[in-house]
Amino acid sequence: MRFVPNKLRFLFALALLILFFTFSDSANAEDQLEKGRKIYQSQCVDCHGDKGQGVESVYPSPLIGDLAVRELSAYISKAMPEGEPETCVAADADAVAAYIHQEFYSIVARVRNQPPSVDFSRLTVRQYRNSVADLVNSFRWSNNFGNEQGLKARYYKSNRQNKENLVIERIDPVVNFDFGEAGPDPENITEPEYAMIWEGSVLAAETGLYEFIVDSENQCYLRVNGVDPPLINIRVKSGDQTEYREELFLLEGRAYGIRLEVRKSKTDKAVSAHLKWKPPHGTEQYIPPHCLSASPMPSWLIVETDFPPDDKSVGYERGVQVSQDWFDAVTTAAVEVTDKLMPEIPGMIKIPEINDEHKEKLKQFCTDFATRAFRRPLSDELKQLYIERQFAESPSSAVAVKRSLLLILKSPRFLFPYLGNEQLDDYDLAAWMALTLWDSVPDPKLLEAAEKHQLIEKDRFTWQVDRMVKDPRAKAKVRQFFRGWLYFDHFSELSKADDEHPEFDAELVSDLKDSLELFIDDIFWSDDSDYRKLLQAESIYASPEIAKFYGLPEVKGPTFEKVAFEPENRAGILTHPYLLAGLAYENTTSPIHRGVFLSRSLLGRFLKPPPIAVTPTPPDLDPTMTTRERIALQTKPIACSSCHGLINHLGFTLENFDEVGRYRKQERNRDIDASGYYISREGEQYRFQGAEELSQFLTKSDEAHRAFIEQFFQYLIKQPIQAFGPEMINELDQDFANNQYNMQKLMLNIATKSALRQRSMKQQLVEQTHK
């Protein structure tokens, strides 16, 4: 009943009511459960344990899932007990299915038996890196990433870079120039030596190592993230080398200052400048315009220490464990941060150098650093411990600053962000919001609002949250959610540049990924931010390569253009070629991959790992078979059916799209059958034909809405949604519908409701304790 739209819900309730009266008393249901219990005790308990917890050495996995009772019963009838399914069929199977479902199988039963709680956690790796970067940058200036889609270019007629010599000033969307012997402006730039500068910022969409590549026949200097000396520092041209590469570790969602200077010297004949990069998991390419802006940026302190990966076993990263590895990484990182930060401090607090003359200013710096790291002002006692004692016991102020910073960075007050006031005060609320929306520490503005008690009293709360949702850090966090939700990590056979699809190369793949991310950004950050549009849109962001490959009208580039894309066939993300190709094999589609994605991400269904290992049937075994037929054959064993009954029929609906995401009507000269169906958790069956109808179903399905809300919530908060009370999902769902499925508002709502719920839970706890 919880997973159907309102109107239906009413009808359903009515139907239940009628059923109830038909069977006239509740004893019937009781009897049914009692019967199920007896059957379970006699036939199932040996393998599954008395509470479905499983039995080591026989069948260790717990009996949990989200099939409807009817489906569960059908499966038991066919497959259980193993080896002799005929002993439990029909009414017996119904009874035992009802019992299992009620007692421990369903999510409701599981929450009832073991209510999840908000886990006390440390910072995740992502949160750690973000927190350090923001913490340090709160002592610097800040700027916004502009929308110029290119770098500010200045061409001078001489080596003296002043106004008089400036010949051209413009935005260059990409730096890809072979000016030859004539130079960039043969009429106005005629001196034997001159300089060209491209400046602005570059946005890193992912965390990882970026390789920057400059190709030039001239002297060239590339600075990224304010690194000095330049990352690429080619004053000396030597031999015929023109290409230079250097790697840099960057954090996602941040823009980094970039400056390329190319100087023609007397001895250079030709002039050229090419600026490329190779992003993590990406291909070498000219830095695309949508990653460039003309705005200058302060430099960021990026923690490069390797950390052990976070626990992701429940579908989202969370910091519920500490290990020796993690502890050591935190130590190494603390030293790294201190070493990188120390030389910057004089500039940040405007002193000539770190020495005893400036002791008071240095103490103040350490105090501010601790305040921002701990997300609240220091008590006198803490100030004594973290600041005064370090200065008193160190031989010099420089040593004191180093010790104080190391201590702050190793402190549980920094590393365990949920340590806070027992009442959940304004500062805790600020910390909660910053973690939820940015995976980081509160900025000075937020701390100031907390100091003035403007958050809990609400007068400035919405304003703050609104501001925070629009911040680039929130955008980065949202992007990362969609990467997970859309299974980017699972795209293993994306390279299909074989004989069949020679043009489907790494460059096209990289463009497709950008295209999908641009599409999602565009919808998410539009005013109506409508979730349904994700599943409906009939256009695509196309690069020249994408347009060419999918037969779209020509796109000139270098920027992506939004163009109509087979409106009669396409349905937003569901039919975006990046997703379709990612969830496919090299030479054939994979309805299973697609179906698993639809089941888990779009509908939030629970799937167990396959019980038996099955080698996929090779497509060439029987060339007359369609993929659909082959998959049906392969998953025919009864052990497969409990999950593949769900998976396959969702996946089949996308069969009109081949392994590179092109629309097709036939496969192996046979017409495509793209019909499919879905049986909801309540046992309702929905049938659809092709992507369009699937999309229509999903946009209306309350199960899909709830699945989205739950996954988004858990990704943002890093805690199980059930830990916030049974009403949380209902309230969010209700508001989601009332807000026309506005995802930005949902995000805001999740942040606010979770924080206030956490506060009221804490207060209850305090009250209980005091009683």
Place this chain on the structure above:
Amino acid sequence: MKYTMQRREFLKNAGLGALSIPFLAGLPSLGYANTTTRKQRMVVIFSPNGVVPQNFWPDEEGEQFALKSIMEPFAPYKDKLLTLHGICDKIQGDGDSHMRGMGCLLTGSELFPGNIQGGSHTPAGWSSGLSIDQEIKNVLQQNPATQTRFGSLEFGVMVPERADTWTRMVYAGANKPIAPIDDPYQMLSKLYGKMKDRESLKSIMDPLQNDLAKLRLMVSAEDRHLLDEQASFVRDMERELQQENPADVGHAVPKLELGVKEVNDNMPKISKMQIDLLVNSFRADFARIATLQFTNSVGQAKMSWLGIDEGHHGLSHEPDSNTDAVEKLTKINTWYAEQVAYLVKQLAETPEPGASGSMLDNTMVIWTNELGKGNSHTLNDIPFVMIGGGMGYKMGRSLKLNKVAHNRLHLSLTQSFGHDLKTFGNPDYCGDGPLALS
């Protein structure tokens, strides 16, 4: 204390960009060292702008010779001295004499064509080959018995903040110049950074425990386990930091005078600091190969502490008739000889760790220059002065060679390290094989 470490330096110093090195592992120094074979070492010292030949080269040939004024500081080590007159840098091609003098000195290879325009010759780029010190270092590093933590260390004194053909003599390969570290604090941090970190970390353990104990009381019983685990990690770390580190360097971390700025007048101080660090890192067996580069080719040190106010390179262009200039150039070169002698003295006075004799017995110090003579810019008679032992050369001699290519000297250097090469650098100049110096 001065903090000048740059981001990428940090990475390099921490080791190959991987920052996951555990802190408690200490320094992998003595762990590598093999004590059964002799530790053979080599130091190349560079000073620029040619010498004053008549005040430099001994007139006599053979074992009986008198030291000229510039080499006077080597008097105590005359029996360990070998002067090689008549070695020429014959490498032709692009670049002026200063550039080729510098870029081909240790590489024996031509410069690539490029955009760096020298005085009057064609412009040039970097050297097209690796340098002899790196060649030998690679050989030593490939053998577990001679492998050390760094393999080689590149020291500098007052090297300009500018990467070009005049400022680089060490090459890891074609087009791969290696920048010398001319900041003693940066060198100290490269050598001992982790040790310093251990000291700092040790000091914060107590306050950290202190605060953890307080926090423990603030959280619920279920949530306490994470903090308890944290506390036990801190205890372990504290215990380990208290212990004498078994992999420790076995000697005190050198203490540098604080706040010595990199300015011309501090050159003598910086020189001494760098030489002390060099000796220290040999003693700790951090490396067996080192280079020490004073300024750069065309270097303009103003040796005010000698009462000389003109820049070195400017003076070196003065004609021989300018006796004042000749006198000053002699003083300047003598000062450089004193620096070499200071290093030699330190090595001679340090017993070889784990063996008999002094460190000098196993270390060859080679003093060289990019030019034979400043005002003529000749690449003939390049100064090569060797002091020390361990190469199997017959020392205590003044040799007069007949215009032999310096590539052949490089061949005999690698040969001394048990690494026989037929050619090094440009093969055309390797004709008669290694110079016979034994």
